[in-house]
Amino acid sequence: MSTQATQPTHARTTEIADLLARLAVLMSDQPPTPEVPASRPMPAQVLLTVEEAAERLHIGKTKTYSLVKAGEIESILIGRLRRIHIDAINAYAARLTTEPQNTTSRSVV
Secondary structure, eight states: OOHHHHHHHHHHHHHHHHHHHHHHHHHHHSOOOOOSOOOOOOOOOOEEOHHHHHHHHTSOHHHHHHHHHHTSSOOEEETTEEEEEHHHHHHHHHHHHHSOOOOOOOOOO
């Protein structure tokens, strides 16, 4: 093996070693970056199932279905899924507080 062939290889090896040493110094000076993605707050739930709407109104699921069927609470269909917008629940609750109650008084004998 000739000395001329090993000189460029030796020079290249020295250059790579120098670059790696500088890279190691640069990397050690930087603070570690966290790998955890930033958590985003969950968006407010806008469309509710009939069961979820019933829970919000503190009434039964069957009563909620009957209110939807009667048109008292607006709902939408997404495919085969029935959903109730949160504003429809709020509107129904507001109507309950503003409309006069339709109650019949019973006399106890």
